[in-house]
Amino acid sequence: MTRVKHPLFGGAIQAFIPHGAIDASSIRLVPNNQEVFIHAESDQSIIIEILERVNQVSDENAIKYHFDALVEANDAQNIQDHIVDKIEAIPISSLIVQRLSSAWYLSGRQQVSKYHEQAKNLVHIHVCLLRLGGDLATDILISFNDPILISEQSSSNNEQNPNASQWTLNDFEQFFRSFDIVDYGLFVPESNNETSQSSNIDMS
Numbered sequence: 001m002t003r004v005k006h007p008l009f010g011g012a013i014q015a016f017i018p019h020g021a022i023d024a025s026s027i028r029l030v031p032n033n034q035e036v037f038i039h040a041e042s043d044q045s046i047i048i049e050i051l052e053r054v055n056q057v058s059d060e061n062a063i064k065y066h067f068d069a070l071v072e073a074n075d076a077q078n079i080q081d082h083i084v085d086k087i088e089a090i091p092i093s094s095l096i097v098q099r100l101s102s103a104w105y106l107s108g109r110q111q112v113s114k115y116h117e118q119a120k121n122l123v124h125i126h127v128c129l130l131r132l133g134g135d136l137a138t139d140i141l142i143s144f145n146d147p148i149l150i151s152e153q154s155s156s157n158n159e160q161n162p163n164a165s166q167w168t169l170n171d172f173e174q175f176f177r178s179f180d181i182v183d184y185g186l187f188v189p190e191s192n193n194e195t196s197q198s199s200n201i202d203m204s
Contacts (some may be wrong), residue, residue, distance in 0.1 A: 099181075
């Protein structure tokens with residue numbers, strides 16, 4: 001059977017979604033600048049965010065900047081709660097997306113508490129950063145959250161299926177390498193977005 005790419009952001013973007021993915025917007029509210037997919041039988045998830053381009057740091061440091069933002073959002077600011085294992089450039093020629101200025105991959109780990117519980121789970125976080133250049137001035141952040149160790153006290157401990165076929169790093173790579181923008185009208189050019197501080201997604 002021929003695989004069909006899944007439409008994202010109203011069809012402006014498309015990509016191959018891993019097997020067993022559930023669109024989180026079908027069960028909870030998801031911000032307009034995000035697409036969130038959760039594994040049907042585990043705590044794994046893939047999140048796509050369209051963000052205003054971070055210009056105050058270099059391309060290489062931009063992905064660390066976004067990882068640190070995830071650290072803060074996950075309440076993992078303590079030095080023992082997060083670590084970056086690897087940062088490397090992704091050759092633009094290996095990707096489908098056009099109008100990129102650079103692309104980056106980061107592998108790291110964070111101690112994350114679900115629903116602000118006291119119990120924390122060790123999560124391997126893989127991040128792909130696609131930086132759109134020119135007047136688009138957009139950072140597209142794609143993150144794969146892959147729990148390594150679930151605390152017995154975490155609510156996630158009762159939600160895991162030990163026999164489930166979980167997503168792999170290869171699934172994540174297939175996702176971001178198949179990522180294709182078919183309508184650049186989704187993005188607000190920088191000249192028209194000088195006052196926006198949150199994201200470059202067109203909400204109209």
